[in-house]
Amino acid sequence: MTAAKQNTKPLNSRTEDVYQAAAKLMVAKGFGGTSIADIARAVGMTKAGLYHHIASKQDMLFQIIQHAMDIMEDIVIQPAMQIEDAEERLRFIVRNHTTTILERGQSFTVLFSEIHHLNPEQQEDVGGRINEYRSLIKESIESLKAEEKLRDLDTEIATLHLVKVITGIASWYKEDSSKDHEHLIRETIEFTMAAILRSE
Numbered sequence: 635m636t637a638a639k640q641n642t643k644p645l646n647s648r649t650e651d652v653y654q655a656a657a658k659l660m661v662a663k664g665f666g667g668t669s670i671a672d673i674a675r676a677v678g679m680t681k682a683g684l685y686h687h688i689a690s691k692q693d694m695l696f697q698i699i700q701h702a703m704d705i706m707e708d709i710v711i712q713p714a715m716q717i718e719d720a721e722e723r724l725r726f727i728v729r730n731h732t733t734t735i736l737e738r739g740q741s742f743t744v745l746f747s748e749i750h751h752l753n754p755e756q757q758e759d760v761g762g763r764i765n766e767y768r769s770l771i772k773e774s775i776e777s778l779k780a781e782e783k784l785r786d787l788d789t790e791i792a793t794l795h796l797v798k799v800i801t802g803i804a805s806w807y808k809e810d811s812s813k814d815h816e817h818l819i820r821e822t823i824e825f826t827m828a829a830i831l832r833s834e
Contacts, residue, residue: 652677652687653698657741665695665748695748696756702742703763709734711767720777721831724796727771728823731800736807736815743804768793775830785832796826 655676688694717723772793778784
């Protein structure tokens with residue numbers, strides 16, 4: 635199974651607050667429409683004070699996305715790699731990834747669409763981590779195929795669809811929604827697994 639990448643350095647609580655505020659602004663206004671002054675104002679800091687936490691707006695976007703991937707490593711990827719059964723592993727991935735989106739910040743997920751604002755080296759780094767995660771999912775789906783549990787599907791396309799179903803939640807779910815988190819998580823698991831598993 636694919637080896638997980640080591641996390642980047644941990645954040646202090648103030649830096650995480652800055653990243654959360656910046657992520658929400660960038661989702662609302664776009665990367666280009668969000669200024670350093672906007673971010674500083676949102677967290678109650680001066681621009682000079684903000685630069686103690688970031689090198690540039692581009693670097694902040696990179697660090698926000700890296701932080702999101704670090705969370706995924708800790709909560710989804712590394713634990714999933716310890717699960718031997720492929721179906722159980724996929725259910726765990728869907729549950730924990732969906733939970734992470736709902737409880738740890740939808741803005742982080744939406745910001746992955748802004749990756750093109752990063753420099754080539756940063757894009758390669760982020761892209762590599764995303765591909766490692768997709769590989770874990772694809773390997774799990776291929777294991778189901780080998781066990782004859784998978785419907786007649788292209789495993790590459792099935793992987794992409796599964797990831798899009800989960801990450802797509804961030805684009806439509808409202809944080810003040812009355813929808814129960816656990817109900818949404820269960821429905822997402824059942825929907826994705828029903829789409830790929832043979833009926834008994």
